[in-house]
Amino acid sequence: MGGLLRLRSVGYGAVRGLRNLALGLLIGTGAAAAQPVVIAALGDSLTAGYGLAEGEGFVPTMQAWLDDRGAEVELRNAGVSGDTTAGGLARVDWTLTDDVDGLIVALGANDMLRGIDPAVTRQNLAGILDAAGEAGVEALLFGIAAPGNYGPDYQRAFDAIYPELAEDYDALLGPTFLAPLRDAVGEGDPASVMQADGIHPNAAGVEIIVEGLGPSVLELAKRARR
Numbered sequence: 001m002g003g004l005l006r007l008r009s010v011g012y013g014a015v016r017g018l019r020n021l022a023l024g025l026l027i028g029t030g031a032a033a034a035q036p037v038v039i040a041a042l043g044d045s046l047t048a049g050y051g052l053a054e055g056e057g058f059v060p061t062m063q064a065w066l067d068d069r070g071a072e073v074e075l076r077n078a079g080v081s082g083d084t085t086a087g088g089l090a091r092v093d094w095t096l097t098d099d100v101d102g103l104i105v106a107l108g109a110n111d112m113l114r115g116i117d118p119a120v121t122r123q124n125l126a127g128i129l130d131a132a133g134e135a136g137v138e139a140l141l142f143g144i145a146a147p148g149n150y151g152p153d154y155q156r157a158f159d160a161i162y163p164e165l166a167e168d169y170d171a172l173l174g175p176t177f178l179a180p181l182r183d184a185v186g187e188g189d190p191a192s193v194m195q196a197d198g199i200h201p202n203a204a205g206v207e208i209i210v211e212g213l214g215p216s217v218l219e220l221a222k223r224a225r226r
Contacts (some may be wrong), residue, residue: 035072036074037072037101037221038101039104039217040104041058041059041075041079041104042088042091042104042105042128043058043080043083043104043105044079044084044088044109045080045081045083045200046058046109046200047077047078047079049206050081051195051202052203052206057079059076060077061207063075069218073217076100078095083107084107084114084124085124085128086124088105088124088128089127089128092127092131093131096132096135101138101225102221103128103140104142105128105139107125108143108158112158115150118161121158121161122161122164122165125141126165129169138171138172139169139171139172140173140216140217141162141165141166141173142174142216143176143177144176144177144178145176145179146159174213174217180208181201184208192204
């Protein structure tokens with residue numbers, strides 16, 4: 001199976017290269033100047049928009065934020081509620097269709113909640129970044145900060161995953177996914193930006209997250225357009 005997935009990824013990269021070459025020729029004549037950068041957001045419930053009305057989740061809110069700034073980006077929702085990094089790895093090849101130029105990787109929260117060994121989480125995320133690299137797709141990591149529930153050793157090992165992988169794979173590293181909420185609320189009441197479960201942001205919380213993470217997505221789009 002691993003060999004088949006590798007062949008599929010290489011095939012996608014070859015098709016993408018031909019597509020980009022064709023677009024380059026067209027852009028040279030002004031025929032395809034408005035071709036958007038396609039970015040897939042591979043994530044869990046935080047990406048999927050769990051508990052929110054249509055149009056209030058992370059992906060549509062980020063799309064509106066990008067549109068307001070004139071960014072020619074098509075953002076695709078590849079979030080699955082409850083997904084772990086293992087689930088993301090299992091479906092990354094389906095996500096990296098031949099028209100995808102950039103990949104947001106926002107996984108790990110459910111690994112942390114389940115106390116999964118950080119080494120396993122790291123290996124799965126590395127596999128996702130390997131697939132992106134083989135497909136010629138730029139990647140952006142949005143991590144999640146581990147609390148101290150499992151002890152300081154677990155916390156240190158988990159929190160180190162994202163910056164170290166970003167360096168190893170020359171991927172972009174954004175803030176942790178919920179960092180904008182933490183910064184905005186400070187010592188205030190987090191209930192104003194969270195759903196009743198205390199885990200998922202409400203619509204107001206999503207808007208704050210998008211404001212904080214948006215610049216990183218713009219940087220990904222810039223990289224993917226090169």
